[in-house]
Amino acid sequence: MTATLPFTLRAATDADLPALAALLSAVNPRHPWTAETLAYDLRTLRADPLGLHVEQWVAQNDAGQLLGTAAVLQFGGMYHPDRYHVELGVHPAERGRGVGTALAEQLSAHLRARGAREVLAGAYEDEPEGVAFLHARGFQEVMRVFDNVLTMSDFDLPAWQIQAALPAGLRAVSLAQLKTELGEAAALRAYYAGWTEAREDVPRPGPVTAVPFESFLDRQNRPEHLPEAVMLAVTPAGEVAAISELYLDLHDPQRLNTGLTGTRRAWRRQGLALALKIAALKVARDRGASEVWTGNATTNRPMLALNERLGFRPRVAWIEMQWGDVSATAVPGALSGEHE
Numbered sequence: 001m002t003a004t005l006p007f008t009l010r011a012a013t014d015a016d017l018p019a020l021a022a023l024l025s026a027v028n029p030r031h032p033w034t035a036e037t038l039a040y041d042l043r044t045l046r047a048d049p050l051g052l053h054v055e056q057w058v059a060q061n062d063a064g065q066l067l068g069t070a071a072v073l074q075f076g077g078m079y080h081p082d083r084y085h086v087e088l089g090v091h092p093a094e095r096g097r098g099v100g101t102a103l104a105e106q107l108s109a110h111l112r113a114r115g116a117r118e119v120l121a122g123a124y125e126d127e128p129e130g131v132a133f134l135h136a137r138g139f140q141e142v143m144r145v146f147d148n149v150l151t152m153s154d155f156d157l158p159a160w161q162i163q164a165a166l167p168a169g170l171r172a173v174s175l176a177q178l179k180t181e182l183g184e185a186a187a188l189r190a191y192y193a194g195w196t197e198a199r200e201d202v203p204r205p206g207p208v209t210a211v212p213f214e215s216f217l218d219r220q221n222r223p224e225h226l227p228e229a230v231m232l233a234v235t236p237a238g239e240v241a242a243i244s245e246l247y248l249d250l251h252d253p254q255r256l257n258t259g260l261t262g263t264r265r266a267w268r269r270q271g272l273a274l275a276l277k278i279a280a281l282k283v284a285r286d287r288g289a290s291e292v293w294t295g296n297a298t299t300n301r302p303m304l305a306l307n308e309r310l311g312f313r314p315r316v317a318w319i320e321m322q323w324g325d326v327s328a329t330a331v332p333g334a335l336s337g338e339h340e
Contacts, residue, residue: 027089082117146317175230194240198262203297244276258294
């Protein structure tokens, strides 16, 4: 006789967003969520011209409390029709009670039905049970990304400003300033061109895919967007040669989070990334930020060296894990949800 689970699984709805944000923040307090940001992310994924697949479920007890959640997603920036990203989280107080296993079985059945050939998931290195959970289901590590944090009180901005300068002819302006100078449409086109090339060499577990201009435009509507902290190195012709982005943290007004820092290929090895990061850190200081967070792949040696010089210090790493491979000719065995 099969025991009745003390919870039910159901599809998530937009009405769940506040409770989902609270649940996900408890699961990963390093990167808490708000209902506003969840709503934005879901809306943009569903509206993507690629027709991205998005499904989410929740585990709920009889009192209506959310105990865990699981999602199957596709992302436009690393898209393949047979590649999926999965996210699974169980409230810390509810672990070890079968919630994660039930959600994993739901994910596995859904992915099998869709014929998934590659699945990406992850866990923090200080959560060995999460890593073991994925290993038991056939996932293998493909890369590590760790939070890198700068404490602003330890950062000597005046000394760094003396050392960091852009090459002759380039100047550092914020996106807000560039919009004022060129007009919003021209500024965003220039930003998009620089952003598109700069992101191509960012380490990721699969090949980069193009993001349409319309999707890029919608990034400006993200609740954390801070145009005055998006710093751009601009040529006399108005070309964006390099970028360093900072975003608001909606949970902590004294924390800013880094987006993309990158340089177009023709301008690399000339100190642009350093100069723009220092310009962005001046914005952080002027806003009264106490910390600036960024994420760095362990394989990204140039950016690791730059951030270490500036005083960023590593935190716990996120282990990105992969099942299957869309580039392989052989189809992997079925995803299993039989082992805890």
